[in-house]
Amino acid sequence: MQALWRRDVKRRLVAGGLDIAAALARAGMMPKARGRGAIFTLHHVRPKRTRPLQPSAHLEVTPDFLSDAIERLSAEGYEFIPLAEIPARLAKPARQPFAAFTLDDGYRNNAEYALPVFARHGVPFTVFVTRGFAERTHSLWWETLAELLGREREINFDFGDGAKIMDLTSEALKFDAFDRFSSYVGEIDETTAVSRIDALARRHGIDALNITAELTMDRRELQSLAAHPLASLGAHTLTHRAVARLSAEDAREEMRQSADYVETLTGERPKAIAYPYGTRQAVSGRDWTIAHDLGFSVAVTTQPGTLCEKSASRLTGLPRISLNGYYQQPRYVSALASGIPFTLGA
Structure with a gap:
């Protein structure tokens, strides 16, 4: 009976912490926390709606908020780059901060609502594809x-x-x-x-x-999306299982066959993979090594943080910042991009 109370208290505490971080960032405090840039995570991008139960509302943002987030980052001097360019960017001396946008699971609203926003602002993005969702063999x-x-x-x-x-x-x-x-x-x-x-x-x-069929893109839709010059497809395993809980052989096959599938869609081997769930419990250092051995140049978790020079030594275990449906305010984007919440919480 305590779930709603706990969730509400947690959201209020997080919002308060983000407000403090935003104030510190505006005051020029802790500038090193920003690092070189950030990778942002999205799932659903669609107009706000009501349902009898919305336990995953944190995974939904509106197209207007996505646009506001891009505009805020642009005003703060961020350069928007494709995810695959991050290794090269980290290998060079710092210029301006960069941001890369990613979307997990291949939801249809990514093409319907997110793509027009990215196109309007000229921002590249990567959609991570789970074969089992695209082929309607696995449920969400x-x-x-x-x-x-x-x-x-x-x-x-x-x-x-x-x-x-x-x-x-x-x-x-x-x-x-x-x-x-x-x-x-x-x-x-x-x-x-x-x-x-x-x-x-x-x-x-x-x-x-x-x-699954109602919410996610099928093969044809994914190919159509991939044809857009700003869009890239990445791997997201076959079945969306937590790879850390699988044997090394099974984890490897989940990743390898996922890359195979994306290659059949686009004609190109994907350079990037997102680990399902992406938490410390869901992905391990072993899996970082497997991703590297399979030839992925970038692999992303959902563990929060910004990127710095040290990130170049762990390119298959990079952090991402979630644009959370409970905190759809531009000032929170600034706070997150500053890296201060993750430094204070370390």
Whole structure:
């Protein structure tokens, strides 16, 4: 019952910290924290909407906010570069700070809403493609759960200690349930967990793969997007599993075959890969080495931070800054790009 309260308190604390960082940056404090530049992470880019349950609202920003973010960074002197150019940029003496934009999972709204914004500002970007989503063989379990938990008042599920009925009669209870399922996906074999979530959804009349088809681009759409001069496609594995939890052989195949698939779409081997989830629990130093051995020149996590000269020695484990749906204010973009929140939080 505490999920909503905890989330609200956390968001207020984060917003307060960003306001302090923005003030410090305006005052010229801690200039070294900015480093050489930053890679920004996006997922959904679409107009604001309402749903019965939005547990992943942090992964959604509006096209207007994306435009505001680009304008703020431009006003602060950032140069917008393709992700693949970062190794060369880090190898040269510092000029102006740079920014690269990335979008994970291949959502259709990336082409419908994000592309026009990037095109209007002349900003290059990379979309990371999961083959299982594009071919409709794998579900987006977090989207499936949002649909399921949002519509039901109770569900029956076995997390491993016997089937139990989960009360979903309030928003707080729905968020608690979502958090429990999220933990479940990280506790057991991910393929098994997602399969059981999909089966639960089917019992309630929801086809998880239909959700995948509704939300993500297929092969033809990805090829059309890749034809735009500002767009690049990167690898995002086959099945969107946390590679750190796989054997080294399986992690390698997830990455290699993902690159193979992107190459069939574009005719070019992708230079970049994004690790699914990208947290410290989801990707390890072993996986950085695998990505390097497979020939990726850039690989990105979701661990927050800016880039500096030292980043050149860990190009397959680079940090990114998330443009978070809860903090859609230009001053927060300035605060994040300053690097101060990550320095203070280190």
